[in-house]
Amino acid sequence: METSRLIQIIEMGAARNLMDYVQAFQLWAPKSAAAAMPCAGGLAAYTGPDSPLTTVKGAGPDLQESEIEAAELFFRRNHARQVVFECAPWLTDDSVERLKRRGYTVAGTEVVVAAKLPCGVEAPGHTPIELMQDDWARVFQAAFELPAEAICPLLAQVAWRLPGSVKLGVADADGSVMGCAQMAPAGEIAVLGNDGTLPEARGKGVQTALIRERLRLAMKAGFRWAVAEVAERSQSEKNYLRCGFERVYVRTSWIHA
Structure with a gap:
């Protein structure tokens, strides 16, 4: 294409x-x-x-x-x-x-990175679980280290309510949730977003496991593409590329106060 x-x-x-x-x-x-x-x-x-x-x-x-x-x-x-x-x-x-x-x-x-579906997906290194609303809001806010004020709690709540979305997490051996991620439908695209890992759990493969699980779910649902937005040269970009995504383009924000 x-x-x-x-x-x-x-x-x-x-x-x-x-x-x-x-x-x-x-x-x-x-x-x-x-x-x-x-x-x-x-x-x-x-x-x-x-x-x-x-x-x-x-x-x-x-x-x-x-x-x-x-x-x-x-x-x-x-x-x-x-x-x-x-x-x-x-x-x-x-x-x-x-x-x-x-x-x-x-x-x-x-x-903007994308993976054409179907594609090969390795097994997640952790077992993903679906997050309930309270766990989602708590992990979302802690993973992104957001202040408990202004728009931040509201964003977590609204993200949970996004129609047709799947909210996932992975837990450690004690059952404590280490990170969160979301997949939302947008036509033929599965939008992968809201990837967050708690500070103490970073470097343990949490995001990679959640990327792989969302790819599996996207293929099961029949999406043609999986797409994500990441910061350039970030660990998130490396994780997505490692999971088979490719850089498609760079989106630029133009601002006028």
Whole structure:
């Protein structure tokens, strides 16, 4: 498959996954005043002023001035602190110029990795278990070392409620959960995310076991692709590549305060 076509499939899945989060916020956290609108072929989402999911995902390669203006108006009306476009590397030179001219700067990147299914999967080094809500929230917050305030507990709750998602963990010999991870459907894509390992359990193969189990479940469910977003040159990237994923592209975050 051509890379441009795969990028399109993944970006469509990213927008769909973001919409699922918005709807989960609307249903389970109505005070967040979550909202969304179509934007440049993707989705602009507001899930709270401090939420990492207040962003645009899935935008196409040619961002028009009117589309950027519409997104800015949407975020301003919803009292967002900034406007964020998370864009694939297919942005045209004209699109980049429009963003720069309006004051956008690059604030970060993430690597998008994917595995075409079916694929070979080694047996997990640990036995995965499905996490109940209380365990999920506790491990999620501790693994990412999040403060018990602001948006953080709400994100854990909403992630648990994501429609069709599977929430997994692995436990040590004493039954203590060492890490968590999630798989969520987005069309033909299984989105693998929310990978977190408790600080004291890192280096023990927890994430690798959870990647392998989610690949197994994704194949059983008939997905064509498994996709994840990781920090460049991170241990997570190494673990995913070790499990058969390949780097597809780097997504760039353009931010305007």
